[in-house]
Amino acid sequence: MRTGSIGGVIILIWLVIGAxxxxxxxxxxxxxxxxxxxxxxxxxxxxxxxxxxxxxPKIKCTLPQPSK
Structure with missing residues (x-):
């Protein structure tokens, strides 16, 4: 049962470092x-x-323009 909470803490730390x-x-x-x-x-x-x-990492994207 402890592996779930340890995994959650590891993911949280990973995301905090990314932020x-x-x-x-x-x-x-x-x-x-x-x-x-x-x-x-x-x-x-x-x-x-x-x-x-x-x-x-870089993302490139273009959103479609509305039709006239």
Whole structure:
């Protein structure tokens, strides 16, 4: 039963480290938010400690424009 709570703590620490890495890269400071920025923040947080091993995930996306 303890393995579930230990796994949860490990995942939480992983995500906190990823959020710290995103903050150090200044991703939370930018006032302009779009699809690519939100995606980059998300994958940086999920990458966690891998950010400190040279992983620098970036997301590119375009949203369809409404028809006229």
């Amino acid at each position: 710290i890495a995103a903050g150090q890269r200044g991703y939370f400071d930018n006032s302009e938010k779009n699809c690519a920025e939100a995606g980059t923040i998300a994958v940086t947080v999920v990458a966690g400690p891998l950010n400190y091993l040279g992983v620098n």
